[in-house]
Amino acid sequence: METVKIATRESYGNALVELGHKHPELVVLDADLAAATKTAVFGKEFPERHINCGIAEANMMGIAAGLAATGKIPFVSSFAMFAVGRAYEQIRNSIAYPHLNVKIGATHAGITVGEDGATHQCNEDIALMRTIPDMIVINPCDDIEAQHATKAAFYHDGPVYLRFGRLVVPQVNLDRENYKFEIGKGIVLKEGTDVAIIATGLCVSESLKAAQMLEADGISAKVINIHTIKPIDVELLVKTVSEVKKVVTVEEHSVIGGLGSAVCDVLMEHAPTKVLKLGINDTYGESGPALDLLAKYGLNDENIYSKVKSFVI
Amino acid sequence: MHTTDLKKLANSIRKNVIVGVYHAKSGHPGGSLSSTDILTYLYFKEMNIDPKQPTMPTRDRFVLSKGHAAPALYATLAEKGFFDPEEMTRLRHIGSFLQGHPDMKQTPGVDMSTGSLGQGISTAVGMALSAKLSNEDYRVYTIIGDGETQEGQVWEAAMFAGDRKLDNLVVFVDNNNLQIDGNVDQICSPYPLDKKFEAFNFNVVVIDAHNFDEIENALNIARQTKGKPTAIIASSIKGKGVSFMEDNVGWHGVAPNEEQYKAAILELEEAGEVL
Numbered sequence: 234m235e236t237v238k239i240a241t242r243e244s245y246g247n248a249l250v251e252l253g254h255k256h257p258e259l260v261v262l263d264a265d266l267a268a269a270t271k272t273a274v275f276g277k278e279f280p281e282r283h284i285n286c287g288i289a290e291a292n293m294m295g296i297a298a299g300l301a302a303t304g305k306i307p308f309v310s311s312f313a314m315f316a317v318g319r320a321y322e323q324i325r326n327s328i329a330y331p332h333l334n335v336k337i338g339a340t341h342a343g344i345t346v347g348e349d350g351a352t353h354q355c356n357e358d359i360a361l362m363r364t365i366p367d368m369i370v371i372n373p374c375d376d377i378e379a380q381h382a383t384k385a386a387f388y389h390d391g392p393v394y395l396r397f398g399r400l401v402v403p404q405v406n407l408d409r410e411n412y413k414f415e416i417g418k419g420i421v422l423k424e425g426t427d428v429a430i431i432a433t434g435l436c437v438s439e440s441l442k443a444a445q446m447l448e449a450d451g452i453s454a455k456v457i458n459i460h461t462i463k464p465i466d467v468e469l470l471v472k473t474v475s476e477v478k479k480v481v482t483v484e485e486h487s488v489i490g491g492l493g494s495a496v497c498d499v500l501m502e503h504a505p506t507k508v509l510k511l512g513i514n515d516t517y518g519e520s521g522p523a524l525d526l527l528a529k530y531g532l533n534d535e536n537i538y539s540k541v542k543s544f545v546i
Numbered sequence: 547m548h549t550t551d552l553k554k555l556a557n558s559i560r561k562n563v564i565v566g567v568y569h570a571k572s573g574h575p576g577g578s579l580s581s582t583d584i585l586t587y588l589y590f591k592e593m594n595i596d597p598k599q600p601t602m603p604t605r606d607r608f609v610l611s612k613g614h615a616a617p618a619l620y621a622t623l624a625e626k627g628f629f630d631p632e633e634m635t636r637l638r639h640i641g642s643f644l645q646g647h648p649d650m651k652q653t654p655g656v657d658m659s660t661g662s663l664g665q666g667i668s669t670a671v672g673m674a675l676s677a678k679l680s681n682e683d684y685r686v687y688t689i690i691g692d693g694e695t696q697e698g699q700v701w702e703a704a705m706f707a708g709d710r711k712l713d714n715l716v717v718f719v720d721n722n723n724l725q726i727d728g729n730v731d732q733i734c735s736p737y738p739l740d741k742k743f744e745a746f747n748f749n750v751v752v753i754d755a756h757n758f759d760e761i762e763n764a765l766n767i768a769r770q771t772k773g774k775p776t777a778i779i780a781s782s783i784k785g786k787g788v789s790f791m792e793d794n795v796g797w798h799g800v801a802p803n804e805e806q807y808k809a810a811i812l813e814l815e816e817a818g819e820v821l
Contacts, residue, residue, distance in 0.1 A: 260679065284675070287709075292668045292702035299672020302650070302658060304603070305679070322662060323699075327669055331650050331659040 238401035241434075242340035244379035245397050246271030249308060249338075251380075252387050253279050259387065262297055262309045264290045269399075270310040270340045290315045294323035294335075301333040306387060309335060313342035313355035313396060321361055329365045329392045336386045336393045337362075342372075343485035344513065344530055345400040345435065345523035354518035360490025362394040363463050369416060370463040372396040372484075372492075374437035375405045378460055381414035389416060398485075400523045402435045405458065419466035425455035428545050429473045430537070432483040433459045433492045436511075439527070440483050442534035443541060452545055462495050470499045474506045481509045481541050485532055488512040509544045511537060547591050549758045550821055555625060556586040557818040560787045561811060562621035562634045568807040570638035573646065576797040578618035580722040580755065580782040581610075581689055585622040587761045588687055597627035600654040606684050607673045609658045611666025612691035612720060613647040614799070620644050620653065628655035664697030666690065667717060671707045674715035674775070685769075689718040693725030695736040701746065707775045708747030715775040716768045717748070720755065722784035724795045743777035755780035788813060 253259050253275055260282045267273040267285060276283030286293040290311055297307040309316065316339040317324070328335045339358060346354045362370045369389060373379040379397060386393040405422065406412045422437070423444055432440040437458045444454040455477055459465065474480060480500065482493035493510030500506045513530055527533045531540070559582050567573040589595065593606040610619045617637060624631040629643075636642040643652040647661025657673075660666040670688035677684050694700060707715055719739055723730045731737060740750045749771040753760035761780075768776035784798070785791030788810045802810055 281679070286706060287702075289699075289702035289706070291664070291699045292671070292706060295665050295668020295699070295703065296672035296675060296706065299609075299658070299669040299674075300676045300679075301672075302669065303607070303673050303676035305676055323665055323668070326659070326662045327665045 236404040236407065238403050239376040240399060240401045241373055241376065241379035241397040242271045242399060244376045245338050245340065245383050245395065246274045248380040248383035249275040250278050252384060253282065256306065256387070258304060258306050260284060260300060260305050260307050262286055262293050262307055264288055264293050264311045264315065266311055270338065272310045290320040291323050294320045295327050297335045298327040298331070298333050301335045307335050308338050310338045310340065312353060313339035313358040314353055317358040317361050318355060325365050329368050332367055332391055334390055336395060338383070338395045338397065340397040341399045342396045343398060343434070344518040344526045345398055345485060347399065347523040347526065348520050350520035351517040356487045356513040356518065357490070358396060359462055359486050359492065363490065363495065367391055368463065369393040369461070371416070371461050372434040373460050374434055374458055375402055377404065377406050377409045377412050378414060381412065382460060385414055385416050396434065398435055400435065403438045405438050405441065417461045417464045417466060419469045420458040420460070421455065422458055423454070423456040425453040426477060427453045428479045428481060428541060429455040429457060429477045430481045430483060430541060431457045431459055431492070431496055433462060434485055436483040436485055436532055439532060439534045440537055443537035446534065446538040447541060450542065452542060454541065459492060462492055465495050465499060467499050467503065470496060471503045474500060474504045479507050479545060481511060481544060483511045483532065483537055486512050488514055509540065511540060552586055552590060552758045554818065554821050555590055556583050557814060557821060559586055559618065559621040559625050561814045562624060562631055563617045564788065564802065564807060564810045564814065566617040566621060566634040566637035567801045569635045571801050572638060573617055573801055574614040574799045575617070575791060575801070576724065576784040577612060577691060577720065577722065578615045579786045579788065579791065580784045581612070581615045581618045581720045582786065583756050583758065584689060584718050584720070584761060584780060585618055587758055589622050589626050591762070592765050593687065594684065597655065600628060604682065604684055607657045607670070607686045609666045609670040609686070609688040610648050610660055611670065611688050612663065612694055613660035613666060615689070616646065616648050619648060619656070623653070623655040663691065663694040664699035667700055668703040670715060671703045671712065674707065674712040675710060677714055678712065685714045685716070687716045687718070689720055692719055692721045692723060692730050692736065692739065695719065695739060696734050704743060704746040704748065711773045712775045713772050716765065717775065717777045719777065719779045720782050721779055722782045724784045724798065726798050728795060739779050747774060748777040749774040750777045750779065752779045753781070755782035756786055787817065
């Protein structure tokens with residue numbers, strides 16, 4: 234089924250507007266990137282509740298902490314590189330340690346930032362956010378999931394890290410009406426018996442396409458969408474490896490500390506299984522069109538297909 | 547409340563700072579003692595707070611951005627009745643609600659967790675902004691260190707506060723001119739601090755941090771000033787009140803031994819009797 238492609242950052246902005254109508258305590262903060270993070274639509278609708286802090290991410294996180302400590306529910310937006318990279322310690326000490334109700338909506342995660350190149354391509358954010366106690370880490374794969382994730386983050390009491398992309402992505406969850414989002418619960422998108430492909434973010438749709446290609450070769454691949462990397466769905470992962478012998482993880486993030494590591498942490502403890510981690514291989518990105526980068530760094534459908542095939546056979 | 551009463555309270559708070567740091571066998575007496583008079587005035591004369599209702603929504607807020615002065619904040623809160631002063635003997639002990647640096651989740655009366663320099667002032671700015679957004683009239687106070695102004699985040703926060711005209715915000719700079727490695731102006735000078743804050747669109751008052759009349763006057767000016775946050779550059783003496791600790795960088799982050807502890811308490815008790 235052909236559907237309109239939408240970037241998850243856009244879904245984020247739209248969900249904020251919807252939440253803003255219902256909840257006067259919701260405020261949105263930006264560091265001079267509102268046009269790119271897509272929170273500008275919120276600013277247009279609620280100018281008094283859209284706080285542009287200027288290019289000062291560390292201060293923005295502190296302001297959000299102060300707002301949360303006095304009853305507001307702030308969503309803080311910037312590129313993943315600057316939200317998590319620049320302001321890691323402010324997130325850790327001013328927001329998460331006091332368990333303040335701040336949501337970090339980071340856009341432009343991963344290499345599909347594209348032409349801006351390595352300084353703007355954050356492949357380390359999931360790793361950094363995962364290590365912070367109490368932090369919820371969510372990486373939605375499409376429009377409907379990103380909207381639901383934003384709303385779930387709002388209703389969750391405590392800090393949440395939301396990871397969004399710049400690139401337009403196809404819709405994975407086609408039954409939008411009946412789509413259910415629950416923090417910490419993975420979604421089985423396709424059943425299979427030979428291998429489980431566990432993916433997150435935009436790699437979910439690429440993995441689904443790869444699974445169809447594998448099917449033609451007689452390899453039955455189960456596909457799981459893990460939108461919440463922390464807390465991860467332990468039950469689903471353990472159940473999955475009782476059905477398949479091998480697991481492949483796919484993420485637009487470093488293979489160090491991201492989804493692959495989170496899955497291995499669980500499987501090592503509960504059900505040791507052979508795992509192939511696909512992701513950014515401990516390297517920086519570079520400038521180029523997003524889809525070409527995805528291919529070059531081994532994360533499009535064809536790459537996933539061939540790597541899973543040689544891993545399984 | 548008369549100045550003499552404030553001096554008595556400050557004297558008692560200083561004793562509990564020494565008690566706390568001595569029992570913890572670690573901590574920061576120098577910067578605690580330089581901040582004590584400002585804290586005493588804020589909690590006993592300036593701020594709208596109620597120790598029986600530490601989370602009262604309409605209360606004024608205080609953020610100790612120089613979080614290492616936690617012993618002074620704790621001793622002030624205890625003196626005010628937020629908790630038993632006896633708790634000071636458990637400062638920094640395992641299981642104590644008096645952590646090495648302020649923890650809003652554990653200590654009654656602490657409005658923000660701090661300790662990493664430069665971050666507290668941003669949270670105070672966020673609180674002041676929050677009051678403006680919801681048309682509430684509580685005020686927000688913070689104390690930063692002079693060495694802390696070397697953190698760039700302080701100036702990000704100042705730029706925002708000045709731009710947003712947060713006249714419900716007061717930033718004290720505890721200006722004792724000493725930091726761990728030596729004199730502030732010899733390590734990386736932030737001076738002139740008054741002109742810097744003026745340039746960031748603050749109303750600036752320069753005072754003696756140990757003179758209650760000057761603290762009062764500065765806070766009155768802050769209240770009357772509309773459209774600008776106020777920075778109070780408070781010239782202070784590190785270790786104030788304990789002669790062998792005064793203006794001595796060696797007492798930044800060291801606890802007194804038993805002999806020094808007794809000498810410090812004796813000196814403070816004698817000073818208290820004179821009052």
